[in-house]
Structure formats: C-alpha cells, structure tokens
Amino acid sequence: MEFFVAPDGDDRRDGGSPAQALRTPGAALARLAGSPGTVHLRGGTYPLQAPLRLTAAHSGITLAAWGEGRPVLSGGQRIGGWRAAQAGGHPVLAAAVPPDSAFQELWVGGGRRSRPRLPPAPGVLRMAGVPDATPQTPWQEGQTRFAFAPGEIRAAWRNLSDVEVVALHFWVDSHLPLQSVDEAAGIATTSRRSIFRLTDDFRETGARYYVDNVFEALTEPGQWYLDRAAATLYYLPLPGEEAAQLEAVAPALPELLRIEGAEGVTLRGLGLAHAEWRLPPGGPGGTVQAAADVPAALTLRDSRGCAILDCAVEHCGTYGLEVGPGCTDTRIAGCRLADLGAGGIKVASGSARTEISRNEIAQAGRVFHAGVGVLIFDSPGNTVADNEIHDLYYTGVSVGWVWGYGPSAARDNRILRNHIHDIGQGLLNDMGGIYTLGMQPGTVLAGNRIHDVRSDGYGGWGIYLDEGSTDILVADNLVYRTKTGGFHQHYGRDNLIRNNIFAFAAEGQIQRSRQEEHSSFTFEGNAVLWDRGPLLHGQWAEPRAHFERNLYWDASGRPLDCGRGRSFAQWQALGMDVHSLVADPRFADPAAGDFTLLPDSPLPALGFRPFASGPDPAPAG
Numbered sequence: 001m002e003f004f005v006a007p008d009g010d011d012r013r014d015g016g017s018p019a020q021a022l023r024t025p026g027a028a029l030a031r032l033a034g035s036p037g038t039v040h041l042r043g044g045t046y047p048l049q050a051p052l053r054l055t056a057a058h059s060g061i062t063l064a065a066w067g068e069g070r071p072v073l074s075g076g077q078r079i080g081g082w083r084a085a086q087a088g089g090h091p092v093l094a095a096a097v098p099p100d101s102a103f104q105e106l107w108v109g110g111g112r113r114s115r116p117r118l119p120p121a122p123g124v125l126r127m128a129g130v131p132d133a134t135p136q137t138p139w140q141e142g143q144t145r146f147a148f149a150p151g152e153i154r155a156a157w158r159n160l161s162d163v164e165v166v167a168l169h170f171w172v173d174s175h176l177p178l179q180s181v182d183e184a185a186g187i188a189t190t191s192r193r194s195i196f197r198l199t200d201d202f203r204e205t206g207a208r209y210y211v212d213n214v215f216e217a218l219t220e221p222g223q224w225y226l227d228r229a230a231a232t233l234y235y236l237p238l239p240g241e242e243a244a245q246l247e248a249v250a251p252a253l254p255e256l257l258r259i260e261g262a263e264g265v266t267l268r269g270l271g272l273a274h275a276e277w278r279l280p281p282g283g284p285g286g287t288v289q290a291a292a293d294v295p296a297a298l299t300l301r302d303s304r305g306c307a308i309l310d311c312a313v314e315h316c317g318t319y320g321l322e323v324g325p326g327c328t329d330t331r332i333a334g335c336r337l338a339d340l341g342a343g344g345i346k347v348a349s350g351s352a353r354t355e356i357s358r359n360e361i362a363q364a365g366r367v368f369h370a371g372v373g374v375l376i377f378d379s380p381g382n383t384v385a386d387n388e389i390h391d392l393y394y395t396g397v398s399v400g401w402v403w404g405y406g407p408s409a410a411r412d413n414r415i416l417r418n419h420i421h422d423i424g425q426g427l428l429n430d431m432g433g434i435y436t437l438g439m440q441p442g443t444v445l446a447g448n449r450i451h452d453v454r455s456d457g458y459g460g461w462g463i464y465l466d467e468g469s470t471d472i473l474v475a476d477n478l479v480y481r482t483k484t485g486g487f488h489q490h491y492g493r494d495n496l497i498r499n500n501i502f503a504f505a506a507e508g509q510i511q512r513s514r515q516e517e518h519s520s521f522t523f524e525g526n527a528v529l530w531d532r533g534p535l536l537h538g539q540w541a542e543p544r545a546h547f548e549r550n551l552y553w554d555a556s557g558r559p560l561d562c563g564r565g566r567s568f569a570q571w572q573a574l575g576m577d578v579h580s581l582v583a584d585p586r587f588a589d590p591a592a593g594d595f596t597l598l599p600d601s602p603l604p605a606l607g608f609r610p611f612a613s614g615p616d617p618a619p620a621g
Contacts, residue, residue: 001037003028004066007044018042018066025052025063025073036060041270043069047076048253056261065269070312075253075297076107076274079233082243087218087225092236093243099231103250104213104367105276105317105341106224106233108241112315112339112366113224116217117210118152122425124168125152127206128186130198139170139202142194142284144179146206147186155181158215159229161191168456169207170196171394171430173369174286175279192285201429201457208456251276251317260301268309272297276317276341287342290375290398291368294319294342302326310334317341317367319375325350333357340364343371344389349378349401349409356384364392369427373420377401378409378438385416393427395464396420396450400437404468412442419617424454424483431455432464432488433479441471447611451593453482461488461511462502465521468492476611478595480504485511485537486528495521499609501585501595503529508537515539522546525607527585529553534561547576549606553584581606589615 002016005028009021015028018040022028025046028039034057041063052073054061065071085094106113119125129147146165157163160178165188167174176190198207215234218225224235235248254277259265275297279285287293296319300306304327312335313320320337323330325348337344337359344361347354356374365371373389373396376382382399389396397415402408420433433450436443450462460483463474469492477500479486486502489495491514502509509530512520523545528535535552540563552560552568560582562571572578586601588594595613597603604610 001032001035002040003031003037004040004042006042007046029054029058032061033057038062038064040064040066041071042066043071045072045074047074048256051253051255052257054257054259054262054265056263058265059263060265062266062268063270064266070269070271072271072273073256074249074274075251075256076249077252079248079250082246084243085234087234087236088216090219092218092234093246095233095248097226097231097233097250101226101231101250102228102278103226103252103276104278105251107249107274107315108235109247110315113222113235115213116215116219116223116225117212118214118217119210120220124208124210125149126208127198129206131187133197133199135204137197139197141197142174143198144190144193146188146198148188150186153178153181153183153188153211154216155183159227162228163214164212165190165209166212167194167198167207167209168369168427169194169198170201171289171370171428171459172196172286173428174284176285190285192283195284195286195288249274254318255295255299256297258299258301259303259306261303262306263304264306265303266307266309267311269311271312271314273315287368287370289370290394291342291371292346292375294368294371296320296322296346298322300324300327300330303330305329307331307333308335312336313340315339319346319371320344320361322346322348323351323354324348327351328353330354332359335359338362339366340371341367343375343392344373345375347374347376347379347382351379353381354379356382357386359387361387361389362391365394369393372396372398374398376410376413380409380411380413383414383416384418385414386418388419390420390422392423393425394423395431395435396423396433398435399443400440400469402438402468405439405470408438408440410438410440410443413440414443415445415448417447418449420448420450422452424460426454426456429455429457430459432461433482435464435466436469436472437467439468439470443471444473444475445477446473446475448477450477450479451481451616455483458484460484462486462505463488465489465492465495470494473498475499476609477501478613480590480593480595483507485509487511488513489520490514491516491520493518493520497521497523497526499525499611501527501529501613503590503595505530506532508533509535511536511538512540512545513538515541515544518544520545523550524548525550527551527603527608529555529585529587529590531555534563536561536563540564543574543576548579550577550580551585551603551606551608552580552582
C-alpha cells in the first residue's frame with residue numbers, strides 16, 4: 001500500500017495518489033497501521049503537535065521523501081508579529097509569545113541564534129573560589145556557591161533567576177541558575193548544585209565559567225532574549241533581517257519521532273528539527289559524563305531491523321538519535337546530524353549490532369557541551385565506519401560503559417575509517433578522538449584519521465583507552481595535532497597498538513597514567529613523529545609493556561626522553577624497542593597533514609604497512 005502526504009494536502013482525502021495527498025504523516029500512518037507499505041512525504045515542513053509514534057502495528061513500513069526537497073518533521077513553533085522595540089538603549093525587534101514559554105534555543109532563517117552571554121563567546125571567566133569546598137572535598141561533590149571577581153556578576157540583572165552560570169569543569173558542564181548575588185561579598189548562590197566540585201579539574205583553582213541569558217548583554221546582532229515574566233521575545237537582527245520576513249522558530253517538543261516495538265521500519269530522506277530538552281526540576285545543574293542522560297530527537301526502543309537512511313536531524317537541543325534497549329540490527333547510514341544541543345548518536349546498553357556508517361555528525365554540544373559524536377554504552381557487535389565527526393567539544397566516538405575489569409557486554413565493536421577532527425576546542429578536559437572503557441574482547445579501532453583534539457587542561461588525546469580497557473586492537477590509525485598525546489592508556493591489559501602513525505602531540509606522545517602488575521599493552525610497528533615534549537610521559541617507573549619495531553623521530557633534534565628522563569639506549573637496555581629505529585620517517589608533508597610515505601622512507605623495512613594517509617580530506621557538507 002502507498003499513501004502520499006504534502007504540506008498543502010488534506011487529511012479528509014484518501015491519500016492514495018499525489019493528487020489526493022494527505023496533510024499530516026499521522027493521518028497516513030493511521031490508514032496504514034497493520035499493513036506494510038510506504039508513506040511518501042513531499043518536501044516541506046510538517047509541524048508536530050506531539051511526537052510521531054510508530055509501533056508494532058507499523059512494522060514493515062517505509063516513510064520516504066517524495067519529489068524535490070526534504071520533508072522536515074518540526075517540533076518548533078513559529079514566532080511572528082514582530083514589532084520595533086528598545087532594549088538596553090538600542091533598537092531591537094520584539095514579539096509576544098505564549099505566557100508559559102520557556103525555550104532556551106531559537107533559530108532564525110534556519111540558523112541557530114545565541115542568547116546574550118558574558119563574556120562574549122568564546123571568552124570565559126574563572127571562579128575566584130569555592131567557599132563550600134576544600135582540597136579534601138570529593139571531586140564528585142557539587143556546590144551551590146562560588147566566589148567571583150568584582151563586576152563579573154550583578155545582583156540587579158533583569159530576571160535574575162533566569163540567568164544561567166555555565167561552569168566548565170572536569171569533563172562536564174554544569175548549568176546553574178542564579179538564586180542570589182551578594183556583590184559586596186563577591187558570592188553567587190545558585191538554585192541547583194553543580195555536577196562535580198566547582199574547581200577546574202582535580203586542582204584547587206576555581207572552575208572556568210560564562211554567564212548566559214543576561215538581558216543587559218543583549219548588544220550583538222543575532223542575539224535574543226526571552227523575557228518569560230513579560231511573555232516577550234527580544235531579538236537583535238543581523239544586517240539585512242527585516243521584521244516582515246523574519247522566520248523565527250522556537251522548539252516546543254523534547255522528542256520528534258519514536259519507533260517502539262516495531263520491526264523492519266525504514267526512514268529514508270526525512271528531516272527532523274526543533275526538539276529541545278531542559279534539565280528536570282529539582283535535580284543537579286547538569287548531566288553525567290558524555291551528557292548521557294540527555295534524550296534524542298529520534299528514538300528507537302525494542303525494535304528490530306530498522307533503518308534510518310539519508311536523513312537529517314538538525315537544529316535540536318538534544319542528542320540527534322538514540323538506539324535504545326531491546327534494539328537489534330539497526331542501520332543508520334548516509335545521514336547528517338548537525339547543530340545539536342548534546343551529541344549525535346547514542347547506542348544504549350541492551351541493544352546489539354547497530355551499523356553507523358557514512359554519516360556526518362557536526363556542530364554538536366551547543367547546549368550540553370559534553371555531548372559525544374557517537375556514544376556506545378554496554379553494547380556488542382556495533383560498527384561505526386566511514387563517518388565524519390567534527391566540531392564538537394568532547395569525545396568523537398566513545399565505546400563501553402563499565403569502569404574497570406568487571407563484566408562488560410561491549411565486545412566485538414568495530415570503529416573503522418572515521419574522520420574525527422576539531423573536537424574539544426579547549427572547552428573541557430579528559431577526552432579522546434576515540435575513547436574506550438572496560439573489557440572489550442574483539443573490539444577493533446582501525447583506519448581512523450583523528451586530528452586537532454584540544455582540551456583545556458589535561459586529557460586531549462587521539463586514542464584514549466580508559467578504565468580497564470582490555471583486549472582491544474588499535475591498528476592503521478593516523479593521529480596528529482592532539483594536545484596531551486596521540487595515544488593514552490589509563491589502565492588496562494592485553495591491548496595491541498600496531499601499525500599506527502602518531503604525530504605532533506603538544507605535551508607528550510605516548511602516555512600511560514597507571515602502572516599495574518601486568519603488562520599494559522604491546523606497542524609495535526608504529527611511527528611516532530613530534531617536535532615538542534617527551535616520547536613517553538605518565539607512569540613509567542617500570543616498562544610493564546612491550547615495545548618493538550617502532551620508528552621514532554623528534555624533529556626538534558633533542559635526545560629522546562623515554563620516560564623519567566631515560567635515554568633511548570637506557571630504554572633499550574630494559575628490553576624495549578630492541579629492533580626499533582630512531583630516524584626521519586620521510587613523510588610527504590606532515591606539517592600539512594600529508595603522511596604519505598616517500599620512496600626513501602625507512603618504515604617499510606621495519607614491516608610498516610602503508611595505509612591511506614594523504615592530505616586532509618575536504619570537509620563534508
């Protein structure tokens with residue numbers, strides 16, 4: 001069976017042909033329930049009053065784009081009726097909104113607009129102190145007060161309880177509405193406690209922060225402010241934006257589409273946009289690691305054999321897509337997930353065998369900065385391949401959700417040939433281009449290109465094996481321009497790091513941060529090129545690892561530092577790198593990201609197998 005839907009259709013029609021198109025996808029699904037078939041959606045916007053839900057009765061159906069343009073399921077509300085107004089002594093546009101409006105995002109002309117913040121992005125401030133914490137306060141313990149420098153926060157700001165302090169600390173961001181401000185004492189009190197201690201990380205220095213949603217800071221074109229008390233939206237237009245043509249959309253739904261208990265559902269060529277989620281009342285002012293508890297605009301639960309193909313999930317305040325518990329054999333391919341409040345794709349514990357391939361995940365973490373490009377929990381048999389993941393503030397791909405050596409279902413995962421770049425951007429700490437947790441037999445990280453990973457303080461790594469990562473193969477990866485190291489293993493065992501190129505980390509190249517009684521990993525057949533910092537950094541009192549047939553080259557000309565100030569000869573005397581080489585690897589143009597081996601490279605003689613390592617690919621999109 002086939003049904004057709006168009007923005008100018010009519011739900012009183014039969015929907016069986018383009019000429020008889022229905023107006024809403026829900027009307028077509030109601031006609032199709034219980035029978036496999038296809039719903040064709042013509043390009044345009046389909047406003048949703050409630051999330052679209054597909055259940056077991058919709059098994060075997062396809063929702064697909066029809067004709068030119070992308071059909072977009074929108075959870076937003078259009079805002080019109082703009083009028084000239086004044087804010088802070090300069091002209092703005094204003095519009096009335098429903099009295100209960102509480103949205104925290106706005107899109108104008110399809111572009112995300114920002115709330116007024118201090119200091120202007122990308123600037124940050126630093127808390128002058130945390131009066132309710134000492135060096136002995138556990139790092140997991142949050143606070144509701146902090147000290148600030150004179151002039152940074154004002155008690156007289158309009159709608160003070162709507163002003164939000166965003167603290168950037170450890171690997172999370174806490175969102176803390178102001179409750180009161182004592183300017184004389186320099187103390188701000190917030191109505192939520194922070195997720196972790198309000199220090200920068202494990203040090204005693206106060207956390208970095210910025211102040212969001214400050215009416216008095218509405219000074220830059222493209223900024224907006226929602227005065228909830230007055231039910232009025234203010235907007236300072238960009239040059240060329242006129243009130244009569246202004247297309248403004250605010251999100252109204254936390255979820256747009258849910259597939260639950262279904263089998264064989266396919267979405268092809270659809271768009272989803274304008275979902276938003278707010279922190280639940282009464283809880284802490286943030287989310288756990290990786291913004292893991294932020295929901296998604298498109299969610300699957302207890303469903304089998306479903307496919308999301310050539311779709312776009314954009315302009316949302318949530319994760320883009322979540323494969324929930326009970327899902328098997330899900331395929332997500334050829335999609336674009338961009339301009340997201342949290343991360344791109346979550347794959348939950350209790351699911352298995354999800355394929356995530358040929359997607360672009362970009363501009364993520366715009367509200368919850370710790371969102372991850374692809375986040376796989378305790379789930380086996382997944383493939384993440386040939387994706388481009390870029391422009392986010394935390395980890396690119398994260399696999400596993402068991403800390404330490406306890407039982408884990410996250411095995412046989414394959415992270416292959418992904419291009420992961422421009423992540424971190426100096427906002428948070430403790431991240432990796434690819435990050436793993438726990439026991440993962442059969443997991444392979446291979447053929448990935450990872451570069452430009454920048455943390456604020458510690459922890460901007462290319463490949464990061466954390467907390468008991470075990471039985472993982474890391475092979476044929478190209479990793480360069482990272483902050484803290486190209487490869488880092490916190491602790492784990494029986495990992496094989498083979499035939500990779502690690503280059504130009506700023507603070508050290510290969511790191512291990514916990515030494516255990518067993519051997520940590522085997523590091524063989526790799527090329528390491530750098531011009532700053534030591535070769536090995538972290539915990540190297542004893543090797544307790546195996547290094548062999550590697551090539552090392554410090555382009556600065558300094559002697560190699562093989563941990564604790566050891567020379568290369570002293571390192572070899574410990575039985576490490578006995579057949580390795582210190583020599584120029586002879587890459588074509590490594591400073592420009594071209595690691596092609598020149599004909600006179602010594603690497604093949606060491607058994608190194610060349611792989612795709614040419615110049616930086618052109619960005620997607």
